[in-house]
Amino acid sequence: MTTTRFAPSPTGYIHVGNLRTALMNYLIARKAGGTFILRIDDTDPERSKEEYVDAIKQDLEWLGLHWDRVERQSDRLDRYAEAADKLREMGRFYEAFETPTELDLKRKKQLNMGKPPVYDRAALNLSDAEKEALRAERGNGVWRFKLDHERIEWNDGILGDISIDAASVSDPVLIRGDGQVLYTIASVVDDTEMGVTDVVRGSDHVTNTATQIQIIEALGGTCPRFAHHSLLTGPQGEALSKRLGTLALRDLREQGVQPMALLSLMARLGSSDPVELRSDMAELIDGFDIGRFGAAPTKFDVQDLFPLTAKHLQSLPLADVADAVADAGVPTELAEPFWAMARENITTLADLKGWWELCRDGAEPLIADEDREFIAEAVALLPEGPFDGETWGQWTSAVKEATGRKGKGLFMPLRKALTGMERGPEMAALLPLLQVIRARG
Numbered sequence: 331m332t333t334t335r336f337a338p339s340p341t342g343y344i345h346v347g348n349l350r351t352a353l354m355n356y357l358i359a360r361k362a363g364g365t366f367i368l369r370i371d372d373t374d375p376e377r378s379k380e381e382y383v384d385a386i387k388q389d390l391e392w393l394g395l396h397w398d399r400v401e402r403q404s405d406r407l408d409r410y411a412e413a414a415d416k417l418r419e420m421g422r423f424y425e426a427f428e429t430p431t432e433l434d435l436k437r438k439k440q441l442n443m444g445k446p447p448v449y450d451r452a453a454l455n456l457s458d459a460e461k462e463a464l465r466a467e468r469g470n471g472v473w474r475f476k477l478d479h480e481r482i483e484w485n486d487g488i489l490g491d492i493s494i495d496a497a498s499v500s501d502p503v504l505i506r507g508d509g510q511v512l513y514t515i516a517s518v519v520d521d522t523e524m525g526v527t528d529v530v531r532g533s534d535h536v537t538n539t540a541t542q543i544q545i546i547e548a549l550g551g552t553c554p555r556f557a558h559h560s561l562l563t564g565p566q567g568e569a570l571s572k573r574l575g576t577l578a579l580r581d582l583r584e585q586g587v588q589p590m591a592l593l594s595l596m597a598r599l600g601s602s603d604p605v606e607l608r609s610d611m612a613e614l615i616d617g618f619d620i621g622r623f624g625a626a627p628t629k630f631d632v633q634d635l636f637p638l639t640a641k642h643l644q645s646l647p648l649a650d651v652a653d654a655v656a657d658a659g660v661p662t663e664l665a666e667p668f669w670a671m672a673r674e675n676i677t678t679l680a681d682l683k684g685w686w687e688l689c690r691d692g693a694e695p696l697i698a699d700e701d702r703e704f705i706a707e708a709v710a711l712l713p714e715g716p717f718d719g720e721t722w723g724q725w726t727s728a729v730k731e732a733t734g735r736k737g738k739g740l741f742m743p744l745r746k747a748l749t750g751m752e753r754g755p756e757m758a759a760l761l762p763l764l765q766v767i768r769a770r771g
């Protein structure tokens with residue numbers, strides 16, 4: 331059965347880049363009728379925070395990306411210790427004592443000699459006595475996984491055939507000197523034991539995948555299918571990493587971005603299919619195909635989310651936005667006609683407030699000198715209330731007849747006088763909502 335997971339480290343809020351990973355894994359699982367696991371990668375006790383775990387869950391819930399179960403790496407430390415023992419027994423795990431400064435020096439030397447900066451495995455030559463001495467002096471060493479120096483190959487769901495020479499990669503550290511288990515081994519143990527069949531993540535993980543494939547094989551597991559999506563850049567192709575903080579999902583939510591707009595964009599951005607606003611999750615699932623995504627960096631422009639949000643809102647019935655309409659101050663009995671008037675004139679729900687204020691308080695009339703007389707005549711012709719959808723038509727016909735004005739010369743001065751703006755909602759829908767006029771009529 332298809333099983334995927336989204337595996338954030340709870341060290342911060344999730345952003346659009348993480349969302350891409352979450353969404354792809356979610357859609358693959360749902361499309362196959364499989365399982366989607368939320369895995370909290372919290373083996374780093376210092377940087378992992380409970381508030382971020384909660385925030386990640388809230389953000390996913392807001393988007394409707396429901397998980398089938400939650401797993402936490404901090405609950406599974408004994409499993410990782412077992413795997414580490416197994417690797418030790420196999421002779422694939424060795425302790426190394428270089429300090430970060432020493433490692434840095436080695437790297438610089440290699441680079442100076444035109445060699446790739448790969449760990450030289452000096453620790454493999456340490457005798458037991460030497461290790462004992464180093465341990466006494468420096469404390470416990472790190473544990474590195476001894477890669478087999480052969481080519482590591484896989485067929486990537488997005489990048490196609492990948493082949494990496496293991497000799498060009500440093501033996502990865504899987505356990506730190508302080509005993510902290512690193513994600514590289516924890517993830518392998520989890521993916522294997524939880525039956526994860528598909529791993530989609532960012533292309534910054536390609537080298538990890540190469541080493542993880544060897545670790546999986548060493549532990550006797552089955553490799554999942556891997557797919558690495560391209561990284562997001564800003565609209566001009568600039569690195570997004572520094573801005574990701576401002577592209578946190580909760581900030582987008584604050585700005586009024588609608589989940590369906592965000593999901594629709596993310597499910598297609600970087601693929602050969604066009605971005606289309608989807609009306610619900612079922613449509614997103616149906617229209618998703620990981621094979622359509624390409625390796626090139628994907629440009630992301632936060633501004634693209636707003637037209638999609640506006641379009642999504644336009645499609646909604648009052649029932650879906652009733653709370654927001656009420657929050658804008660609209661009385662329940664006017665909610666229906668108000669929404670019908672406003673829906674095509676908002677970008678986010680926050681704009682409702684402005685339209686309601688116009689309805690409630692009226693606007694500073696915008697009347698050109700040459701229109702003063704015309705407006706006075708028109709006001710005199712305003713029918714008695716109550717107003718409805720027909721009133722505007724009846725009124726403007728009467729004004730047209732009385733003044734001889736027509737077209738723009740008729741409608742625009744009236745619009746400007748009533749709303750203080752040259753553009754806005756359908757006047758026929760707005761007029762019955764203008765409380766000042768109602769009170770007067």
Ligand code: GLU
Pocket residue numbers: 337338339371513517530531535
């Ligand atoms: N915790 C890892 C990360 O956030 C998970 C990567 C993976 O999906 O395997 O980068």
